[in-house]
Amino acid sequence: MKKNSGITILIFCIFVLQSCFSQQQMAYHSLQKKWMLVEMGNFSKEQLIKANAFIDLQQKDKKSFANMGCNSLIFSYKATSGKIKFPPVASTRKLCPQQMEIEQYFQNILPEVESYMIEGHFITLKTSKGEVIKAVAEDWD
Structure with missing residues (x-):
């Protein structure tokens, strides 16, 4: 027994x-999805949508991409159990005066992100200072 x-x-x-x-x-x-930004810094949701701002995390440990309306932003990331780490971001060098502020903010904040949380169709990336990037899955209807 x-x-x-x-x-x-x-x-x-x-x-x-x-x-x-x-x-x-x-x-x-x-x-591992393409995420459309809806909240970041002091930028309005409308500004981010107009810029077609996205972060594409479909390629873990390979090149991942983002775009804030002008340049292609290239980076990699490592993620485990709600923790995520991004190295500095590389980018193409086009000049787009109307999107440069959004792009510069994204390039500065992304390497500071250290955690993520997925709730339904939304992802929230968060820095240790409490700064947030929020996005919705592109494939969400």
Whole structure:
């Protein structure tokens, strides 16, 4: 009887661990999307939408992209369990006076981001100072 109890406990533990792993993988896969910015700094939602501002996180550990209405912004990232790290951002060098302020802000804040949270179709990227970038999944209808 003790042998059967031990096996039952072992099987239960395996299911619990697999469930935790599956939830982490699901959270990671939900991170890998193209996200349309709706909130960042003092910029209005309308400004971000007009600029077609997005961050594309579909390529983990490879080149990821963003655009704030002018230049292509290139970076990589590493993410685990709600934590995320971005190195400095590289970009093309076009001059677009109306989008440069949004782009410069994004380039400065992104390397400071250290956590993320996904709620429904929204992602919130957050710095240690509490600054936020919020975006909605592009494939959300």
